[in-house]
Amino acid sequence: xxxxxxxxxxxxxxxxxxxxxxxxxxxxxxxxxxxxxxxxxxxxxxxxxxxxxxxxxxxxxxxxxxxxxxxxxxxxxxxxxxxxxxxxxxxxxxxxxxxxxxxxxxxxxxxxxxxxxxxxxxxxxxxxxxxxxxxxxxxxxxxxxxxxxxxxxxxxxxxxxxxxxxxxxxxxxxxxxxxxxxxxxxxxxxxxxxxxxxxxxxxxxxxxxxxxxxxxxxxxxxxxxxxxxxxxxxxxxxxxxxxxxxxxxxxxxxxxxxxxxxxxxxxxxxxxxxxxxxxxxxxxxxxxxxxxxxxxxxxxxxxxxxxxxxxxxxxxxxxxxxxxxxxxxxxxxxxxxxxxxxxxxxxxxxxxxxxxxxxxxxxxxxxxxxxxxxxxxxxxxxxxxxxxxxxxxxxxxxxxxxxxxxxxxxxxxxxxxxxxxxxxxxxxxxxxxxxxxxxxxxxxxxxxxxxxxxxxxxxxxxxxxxxxxxxxxxxxxxxxxxxxxxxxxxxxxxxxxxxxxxxxxxxxxxxxxxxxxxxxxxxxxxxxxxxxxxxxxxxxxxxxxxxxxxxxxxxxxxxxxxxxxxxxxxxxxxxxxxxxxxxxxxxxxxxxxxxxxxxxxxxxxxxxxxxxxxxxxxxxxxxxxxxxxxxxxxxxxxxxxxxxxxxxxxxxxxxxxxxxx
Amino acid sequence: xxxxxxxxxxxxxxxxxxxxxxxxxxxxxxxxxxxxxxxxxxxxxxxxxxxxxxxxxxxxxxxxxxxxxxxxxxxxxxxxxxxxxxxxxxxxxxxxxxxxxxxxxxxxxxxxxxxxxxxxxxxxxxxxxxxxxxxxxxxxxxxxxxxxxxxxxxxxxxxxxxx
Numbered sequence: 057x058x059x060x061x062x063x064x065x066x067x068x069x070x071x072x073x074x075x076x077x078x079x080x081x082x083x084x085x086x087x088x089x090x091x092x093x094x095x096x097x098x099x100x101x102x103x104x105x106x107x108x109x110x111x112x113x114x115x116x117x118x119x120x121x122x123x124x125x126x127x128x129x130x131x132x133x134x135x136x137x138x139x140x141x142x143x144x145x146x147x148x149x150x151x152x153x154x155x156x157x158x159x160x161x162x163x164x165x166x167x168x169x170x171x172x173x174x175x176x177x178x179x180x181x182x183x184x185x186x187x188x189x190x191x192x193x194x195x196x197x198x199x200x201x202x203x204x205x206x207x208x209x210x211x212x213x214x215x216x217x218x219x220x221x222x223x224x225x226x227x228x229x230x231x232x233x234x235x236x237x238x239x240x241x242x243x244x245x246x247x248x249x250x251x252x253x254x255x256x257x258x259x260x261x262x263x264x265x266x267x268x269x270x271x272x273x274x275x276x277x278x279x280x281x282x283x284x285x286x287x288x289x290x291x292x293x294x295x296x297x298x299x300x301x302x303x304x305x306x307x308x309x310x311x312x313x314x315x316x317x318x319x320x321x322x323x324x325x326x327x328x329x330x331x332x333x334x335x336x337x338x339x340x341x342x343x344x345x346x347x348x349x350x351x352x353x354x355x356x357x358x359x360x361x362x363x364x365x366x367x368x369x370x371x372x373x374x375x376x377x378x379x380x381x382x383x384x385x386x387x388x389x390x391x392x393x394x395x396x397x398x399x400x401x402x403x404x405x406x407x408x409x410x411x412x413x414x415x416x417x418x419x420x421x422x423x424x425x426x427x428x429x430x431x432x433x434x435x436x437x438x439x440x441x442x443x444x445x446x447x448x449x450x451x452x453x454x455x456x457x458x459x460x461x462x463x464x465x466x467x468x469x470x471x472x473x474x475x476x477x478x479x480x481x482x483x484x485x486x487x488x489x490x491x492x493x494x495x496x497x498x499x500x501x502x503x504x505x506x507x508x509x510x511x512x513x514x515x516x517x518x519x520x521x522x523x524x525x526x527x528x529x530x531x532x533x534x535x536x537x538x539x540x541x542x543x544x545x546x547x548x549x550x551x552x553x554x555x556x557x558x559x560x561x562x563x564x565x566x567x568x569x570x571x572x573x574x575x576x577x578x579x580x581x582x583x584x585x586x587x588x589x590x591x592x593x594x595x596x597x598x599x600x601x602x603x604x605x606x607x608x609x610x611x612x613x614x615x616x617x618x619x620x621x622x623x624x625x626x627x628x629x630x631x632x633x634x635x636x637x638x639x640x641x642x643x644x645x646x647x648x649x650x651x652x653x654x655x656x657x658x659x660x661x662x663x664x665x666x667x668x669x670x671x672x673x674x675x676x677x678x679x680x681x682x683x684x685x686x687x688x689x690x691x692x693x694x695x696x697x698x699x700x701x702x703x704x705x706x707x708x709x710x711x712x713x714x715x716x717x
Numbered sequence: 718x719x720x721x722x723x724x725x726x727x728x729x730x731x732x733x734x735x736x737x738x739x740x741x742x743x744x745x746x747x748x749x750x751x752x753x754x755x756x757x758x759x760x761x762x763x764x765x766x767x768x769x770x771x772x773x774x775x776x777x778x779x780x781x782x783x784x785x786x787x788x789x790x791x792x793x794x795x796x797x798x799x800x801x802x803x804x805x806x807x808x809x810x811x812x813x814x815x816x817x818x819x820x821x822x823x824x825x826x827x828x829x830x831x832x833x834x835x836x837x838x839x840x841x842x843x844x845x846x847x848x849x850x851x852x853x854x855x856x857x858x859x860x861x862x863x864x865x866x867x868x869x870x871x872x873x874x875x876x877x878x879x880x
Contacts, residue, residue: 338865342738345868346754350761350801352872356769356879357808364807364816423824427803442872449869456862 057198058674059646060141060148066121067106067136068099068114069709076100076711078646078676079696080143086669086694089678089711091701096709097678100701101650104208107138107153109201110170120157120165122707128159136167144198148177151195199645203227206617209649225587225620229559229627234552241545250545253538261527268524272517279510286503289496296493303486307479314479316469321480323466330459337455341448344441352438358431365424375411383412559623563587567619570671574611574618574663581615589616606655614652614664621645622671646674653683665690718826719798723760723786727777729844730784732851733759750854750864756786757794763846764801764839768808769879772845773838799826805839 061077064070078087091097105111106119118125119136128134137154155170174186174194186194199207202223226232243250307314386392387408390399398404413420564583571581579602582590589612592599604612625644647668653661665687668675675694679687688695698714725733734740736759738751753759767773791798806823814822822829829835854867 338861341865341868342752343754345752345872346738346758346762349753349758350765350797353762353765353769353875354801354804355876357765357804361804361807364819367816420820420824424820427800427824430800442876445869445872449865452862452865 057142057144057645063139064103065137066124067103067119067138069096069707071121071123071708074711076699081696084694084696086675086691087697088684088695089699090681090684095701095703098650100678101208103138107140107151108195119155125165128165130159130161133158150175200227207645207647222586231555234548237548238552241541250541253534253541257531257534258527261524262531265521265524265528268517268521272514275510275514282503282507289500293496296489299489303482303489306482310477310479313473313476316473317480320466320469323462327462330455334455337451344444344448348438348441351434352441365428380412383408562623563619566622567615570618570667571615573667574615576659607657610656611660618667618671621647625673644673647672648676650678658686661686662690669694719791719795722788723791726783728779729777729847730782732847733784736850752864752868757790760843761797763850764843766849767842767846768805770849772849773841774844774848802839805842806835809838
């Protein structure tokens with residue numbers, strides 16, 4: 057980029073239209089603007105900043121020349137503008153920022169929001185206007201705002217220790233674009249392309265689809281087995297249906313035989329029943345006979361027994377309350393209670409003994425009476441004995457009669473059906489056949505239900521697979537994109553790392569070289585990871601960090617800026633000649649400096665002045681006359697254009713070219 | 718009085734077993750009449766039949782057979798057995814006793830002077846009765862049905878023949 061000219065109109069103390077054309081030739085690439093203190097040197101630099109970036113750092117915000125403002129009548133409008141013409145990438149741009157100021161009825165002057173206009177010249181020579189919303193962006197592409205302060209340089213500031221030097225260096229060296237690309241793809245960055253693609257991949261869906269395919273294969277095998285079994289069962293049912301008809305035919309054709317066989321079967325059952333019945337009735341008879349047989353058999357004896365008992369003397373009752381021991385006492389003393397001598401009274405003792413026998417505990421009379429009663433009970437007990445026996449025996453006979461009849465009948469029936477088929481066997485088979493048929497039909501229904509369920513499962517799984525397949529296709533696409541993204545990242549990262557390493561080395565070499573040219577002492581510089589310059593001095597035992605001074609800082613800053621510009625210029629040349637697939641965005645830049653030598657001594661000014669025009673494509677110096685005196689000797693040959701600021705008052709300056717360079 | 722085992726020996730034991738269903742129950746292969754439920758039922762009926770028919774038999778030793786009615790079973794039938802003992806003592810005329818003497822030996826039981834002889838007398842009628850019953854049942858009968866018919870015949874004709 058080269059600045060062709062700047063036009064200033066009513067901007068601060070520059071009253072009216074001021075035009076400064078800058079030298080753009082390669083041999084005489086220096087333009088010097090001379091000015092005293094407070095003449096408007098810094099305002100000139102600020103004009104660049106306002107036009108390009110709408111930035112100013114004036115203490116008072118009014119841009120309109122105060123004399124113009126003071127003379128404005130009510131409701132009068134005046135404009136302020138700065139227009140810069142520059143060449144960037146072989147294209148001419150005209151950038152113009154304008155602001156209108158209006159005087160109110162009360163006499164106050166107020167500015168509007170301002171207007172930016174960017175035009176460029178077509179190859180045909182016509183000027184083409186950039187869309188208003190693209191203006192700012194276009195300027196930023198030409199000279200990024202972050203780099204502006206390095207090229208519109210205020211010599212009193214220490215640039216190297218200010219702000220994000222790293223970002224500035226990267227931007228200047230054109231590797232910031234690659235860095236942005238690297239960041240854009242960096243897998244470790246949450247918002248990078250690779251991270252986003254990774255998040256979009258639905259890994260689970262691929263695994264699920266494999267699982268689902270396995271499931272569907274299993275279901276299909278299951279279905280095939282059910283189909284096979286279904287056909288088998290159908291055949292089995294056919295077989296049993298045929299057999300059912302055959303058996304029904306056999307049974308029907310032998311119905312007469314069947315009836316007889318049924319009768320025989322019934323007779324067999326009856327006989328079994330009667331035989332059991334016979335056993336029961338026999339048992340009953342034995343029980344009935346056995347139970348009271350002794351009492352029944354005794355019947356003929358009772359009459360005789362009664363005669364014996366009735367004729368017995370023991371029938372008499374004993375003397376009430378008399379005791380057997382009392383009788384023993386009377387007999388022992390031999391004297392009755394009536395006073396008679398018992399030993400002399402014949403038969404008396406026998407009589408007394410009889411009476412004693414009627415007394416407890418030898419009271420036989422009571423036992424006889426009990427016995428008689430029991431005999432009577434037993435006689436009554438066996439009154440029905442015979443009839444019970446007869447009845448039981450009758451049942452045996454009847455049972456036997458029936459049994460005999462059944463046996464005869466079964467014998468006859470058996471003779472009738474001898475040699476005939478066993479219809480019952482076929483009937484039984486038919487019954488079993490029907491049972492199996494029912495089971496088989498149930499089985500067939502069950503298999504059919506399972507087949508239906510299987511088909512339904514297969515349909516569901518297929519639908520699920522289709523759904524997941526869409527995701528799977530997307531995954532395949534994303535994986536492909538990821539492969540590309542990873543390759544891009546790898547490529548750019550390698551190139552970026554290499555480029556940054558080279559930049560650092562080159563910058564280090566360049567700054568050291570330039571510092572050596574500018575500085576007349578023994579110090580040297582180093583660059584840390586943040587591209588900050590560290591000044592070091594050799595005390596004989598190695599280099600160590602030293603304190604600095606304003607003059608030393610000026611040299612350091614010049615070395616740094618010149619190093620950057622030099623590197624950018626060399627890079628631009630390399631890029632133009634390069635066939636590398638990754639294009640570095642670099643462009644040679646001008647240096648516009650305000651009071652650059654104010655803190656430097658004459659030797660340093662001389663040294664810097666020698667270096668500056670060699671390094672930069674274009675140098676624009678806004679300096680005090682006294683400083684230019686030191687620089688002129690070193691830079692004079694490179695001087696293309698020389699201007700001077702003429703200060704008429706505190707609010708009015710103009711710029712005029714001095715023809716005699 | 719009847720609180721001990723009753724032992725029957727010889728052929729009377731064999732006859733008793735022939736008449737008792739217990740024999741059949743103990744060994745189903747035995748071809749017996751089995752017309753009485755238990756051995757003691759045979760014994761009781763035999764005592765009466767011995768008295769009715771006036772048949773007494775001594776202890777037999779023609780074979781080694783024997784059967785024992787255990788005390789437990791005997792005690793359960795003690796009342797009937799005592800009743801039958803008294804009946805036997807009242808009926809028997811073999812010793813030419815007076816009615817009072819018959820009553821004495823019948824109701825004094827163990828206290829009677831000749832109780833042991835009385836008991837032997839009682840058992841001799843039992844053996845006589847067993848023999849009579851056996852002969853009655855085997856007379857013209859060889860099958861189960863015939864033995865049962867014998868029951869019917871004996872009971873049906875009993876009053877006519879004995880009362």
